[in-house]
Amino acid sequence: MAERAQPWGDHVAAVFIWTAAAVVTSVFVWMLADIVWNGAGQISWEFLTAPTDDAGRAGGIGPILVSTAMILGVCMAVSVPLGVGTAVLLSEFTGTNVTFGRLVRRSLDVLAGVPSIVFGLFGNAFFCHVLGLGFSILAGGLTLACMVLPILIRSTEAGLRAVPNEYRMGAAALGISRTSALWHVLLPAAAPGIVVGLVLGVGRAIAETAALLFTSGYVDRMPGSLFDSGRSLSIHIYDLSMNVAGGSANAYASALVLVALLVPINAGISWVADRWLHRRLVR
Amino acid sequence: MSPSHRDRALGWVLRATAALVAAIVVLIVAFLVVESAGVLRKLGPLRFLTDPSWHPTSGSFDLTAMLLGSLLVTVGAVVLATPAGVASALFCRYYAPAPLAKLYGRMIEVLAGIPSVIYGMWGLMVLVPLIGKWQPPGPSLLAAVLILTLMILPTIALFSDAALAKVPDRYVRGAAALGLTRWATLRGVVLPAARSGLFTGVLLGMGRAIGETMAVLMVCGNVVQTPGSLFDPIRPLTANIALEMGYALGDHRSALFVSGLVLMGMVVVLVGTAELVSRGRLHG
Amino acid sequence: MIPPAAPPAHTPASTQSRVLAAGARPMVEAQRVSVRYGKHVAVEDVTVSIGRQQITALVGPSGCGKTSFLGTLNRLSDLIPGCEVAGRVSVDGEDIRARGFDLVGLRRRVGMIFQKPNPFPLSVRRNLEFPLREHGVRDRARVAEVVEQSLRNVGLWAEVKDRLDAPALALSGGQQQRLCIARALALEPDVLLMDEPCSALDPLSSGVVEDLIGQLRAQYTVLIVTHNLAQARRIADNVALFWAQGGPGRLVEHAPTEAFFESPRDPLTIAYVGGLRG
Ligand SMILES: Nc1ncnc2c1ncn2[C@@H]1O[C@H](COP(=O)(O)OP(=O)(O)O)[C@@H](O)[C@H]1O
Ligand SMILES: [Mg+2]
Numbered sequence: 001m002a003e004r005a006q007p008w009g010d011h012v013a014a015v016f017i018w019t020a021a022a023v024v025t026s027v028f029v030w031m032l033a034d035i036v037w038n039g040a041g042q043i044s045w046e047f048l049t050a051p052t053d054d055a056g057r058a059g060g061i062g063p064i065l066v067s068t069a070m071i072l073g074v075c076m077a078v079s080v081p082l083g084v085g086t087a088v089l090l091s092e093f094t095g096t097n098v099t100f101g102r103l104v105r106r107s108l109d110v111l112a113g114v115p116s117i118v119f120g121l122f123g124n125a126f127f128c129h130v131l132g133l134g135f136s137i138l139a140g141g142l143t144l145a146c147m148v149l150p151i152l153i154r155s156t157e158a159g160l161r162a163v164p165n166e167y168r169m170g171a172a173a174l175g176i177s178r179t180s181a182l183w184h185v186l187l188p189a190a191a192p193g194i195v196v197g198l199v200l201g202v203g204r205a206i207a208e209t210a211a212l213l214f215t216s217g218y219v220d221r222m223p224g225s226l227f228d229s230g231r232s233l234s235i236h237i238y239d240l241s242m243n244v245a246g247g248s249a250n251a252y253a254s255a256l257v258l259v260a261l262l263v264p265i266n267a268g269i270s271w272v273a274d275r276w277l278h279r280r281l282v283r
Numbered sequence: 284m285s286p287s288h289r290d291r292a293l294g295w296v297l298r299a300t301a302a303l304v305a306a307i308v309v310l311i312v313a314f315l316v317v318e319s320a321g322v323l324r325k326l327g328p329l330r331f332l333t334d335p336s337w338h339p340t341s342g343s344f345d346l347t348a349m350l351l352g353s354l355l356v357t358v359g360a361v362v363l364a365t366p367a368g369v370a371s372a373l374f375c376r377y378y379a380p381a382p383l384a385k386l387y388g389r390m391i392e393v394l395a396g397i398p399s400v401i402y403g404m405w406g407l408m409v410l411v412p413l414i415g416k417w418q419p420p421g422p423s424l425l426a427a428v429l430i431l432t433l434m435i436l437p438t439i440a441l442f443s444d445a446a447l448a449k450v451p452d453r454y455v456r457g458a459a460a461l462g463l464t465r466w467a468t469l470r471g472v473v474l475p476a477a478r479s480g481l482f483t484g485v486l487l488g489m490g491r492a493i494g495e496t497m498a499v500l501m502v503c504g505n506v507v508q509t510p511g512s513l514f515d516p517i518r519p520l521t522a523n524i525a526l527e528m529g530y531a532l533g534d535h536r537s538a539l540f541v542s543g544l545v546l547m548g549m550v551v552v553l554v555g556t557a558e559l560v561s562r563g564r565l566h567g
Numbered sequence: 568m569i570p571p572a573a574p575p576a577h578t579p580a581s582t583q584s585r586v587l588a589a590g591a592r593p594m595v596e597a598q599r600v601s602v603r604y605g606k607h608v609a610v611e612d613v614t615v616s617i618g619r620q621q622i623t624a625l626v627g628p629s630g631c632g633k634t635s636f637l638g639t640l641n642r643l644s645d646l647i648p649g650c651e652v653a654g655r656v657s658v659d660g661e662d663i664r665a666r667g668f669d670l671v672g673l674r675r676r677v678g679m680i681f682q683k684p685n686p687f688p689l690s691v692r693r694n695l696e697f698p699l700r701e702h703g704v705r706d707r708a709r710v711a712e713v714v715e716q717s718l719r720n721v722g723l724w725a726e727v728k729d730r731l732d733a734p735a736l737a738l739s740g741g742q743q744q745r746l747c748i749a750r751a752l753a754l755e756p757d758v759l760l761m762d763e764p765c766s767a768l769d770p771l772s773s774g775v776v777e778d779l780i781g782q783l784r785a786q787y788t789v790l791i792v793t794h795n796l797a798q799a800r801r802i803a804d805n806v807a808l809f810w811a812q813g814g815p816g817r818l819v820e821h822a823p824t825e826a827f828f829e830s831p832r833d834p835l836t837i838a839y840v841g842g843l844r845g
Binding site for chain 1: 286287289290293294296297298300301302303304305307308309310311314315317318366367370371373374378379387389390391392393394395396397398399400401402403404405407408409433436464465466467469470487490493494495496497500501521524525528529539540543546547550551553554558
């Protein structure tokens, strides 16, 4: 009895697992195909550069792309130094104070789990009101910087941890200061990890919507400075599909642009990470 | 500056950097607390559970319907995404031929990186009309559950895959040597061995589901009510914040921060539990 | 400078006089040096004096604390979490374990070569330039001159002069090890610590590096850890045997090479060397 039941269970499981994979794949293909099918027609140089018109129904996404790039720029300019610095402290200066390191790690774990809408609330209260930045690209970028820090720090730390200890010993034995060893040897050797973190961070930041709703705002004009409000691509998609009747064509086109920016990023990262891992293993 | 002074200076700069980074979490909690303090002090926490309805502009602050909305959506998504996610990981590791497994793995990674606003838009344009044709109106608890399932599936699949990768090969070979079928091996040996890793993935997926805003906001209908069926519109906490924060003032704004605080609390509990589970594995 | 007080009882019987001429000032001196990793004592109570411009081979079975002892001489042991050193270590008469001692200067004077060649992942040229610049040699002509001279000193110049800008990691293992030696020599150290510098190399490269070490005697004080007794016999002036019998590693015998192999005094040395002869 039991002997016959087992192969039967085996078949059911196989069918279930193949079906699950097939369903996931078809939904993925469906979603991508839908976006490409409905979005590709509108994409043109004109669409990518022209100002928005009629609440986004007409015109292009030029100012939106500029705002997105500016928000991203602020985010990375702030988060990269903070993230790399923290990662260096955590992986290279561990001996100094164990409890402090543990505290920093714990808080990063929590930070990584904070919902983006909560980041939005925080950014609105702190950057927009307390620091008086109002709805601005600066406030949005700073909010995103807080959000991507855990990702950046984790990858940079992984990169540093993969650097052979012989380099540290060798540098110390030559009387080279820690600062120089870091700058000239360890950080360059950890570059793949830093790059993976950077790209993941950029991906996360471009994808973000909820944290920007009440920090960088909705304004779809070309921003004049970092203190202007600017609408990111993701917010543009949200607004067009939710709040603007007749906006769906341009929503699809914008979504296609966003996906076209992100898919290569995500596919590229696993490629870089794979090659990097491979190199570490063969060397 | 002499090299050793430089090193010491760098050490302090880095320590200050790390302290600043660590302080962000503290700042977030502090701001949530400070901003919600006004209404909490004025009304007390109980009013958020006992008021008759959510009409913040007329002094009625009931959060229960939206809390329930958040919980229903999350539970639904976790119930659907867990088997699908674990199945995806099993598919990659034990069922698919190598090239297919690799391709499928890449696809899951790409899915994990697709922005929630894209999921939301697709749900709004494709899924909601489909549901609407079958059981109007369309924007519903069901739509939100399905979209969220898609969104947290990659998280669960990636964590499950990592957990499966850690199961020693000899377990599998040992079971095969006993003549167990593939599924019996997986069910009897591999999945139990990977249990805590799988559980961690599910917990983190749950955290993602509770905190997700855009995708849910775009398909759930946003009616503040206790749903009578899967096809009724609902409004979770996150969507409520996103919808009302733009114009909320005074007590209303303060009440939104209260819901942020509640969200934050739930996520901290989930992340903490996940941490405990995954650390338990190190000892066990 | 007054030589320190007579060493305590644990010093191997009367070896000092055999190794160091009376009145000669030692280059490196260890007095009652112990090394611990947490609770585990790796080296205990080692007292030894190393003469100038001599090659001293440290031999002994694996795990007897040779590497740990070497690490106390340039304070590289500071970098190992949980590692504690006790006792007095002096280089050229200066107590290097004194508070606030100039570590950068110490490591410039006491170079170290590791078992596994560890050039930085930079070009051949940058591997030499980087430490030089760190130690304040900035004049370009001077740097280029030192780079060439150091490479010539280790017999690498002819082999790499056309690919100074190629990555150092593309060199063969033996070339990498010689590059590491050149990198240490470029800083003009007084002492060179070498921890099994040949054991990761193929026999041919190993022979080349060994010949090179033999030539260093004229200018440097060399401490070399080796498992190869024949090698110790070929290149060393003195040999020190470390031994850990269940407990921490100790110095068993320290004698001129000839005496060490031909008339060892300690039973452990007799047994150890006997393995080679028999
Ligand atoms: N970083 C370390 N942490 C803990 N124990 C160590 C460490 N390095 C060496 N040891 C221990 O110290 C003893 C001496 O090691 P080592 O100095 O490397 O010996 P040798 O170089 O003679 O082989 C060994 O028992 C080894 O296990
Ligand atoms: Mg050793």
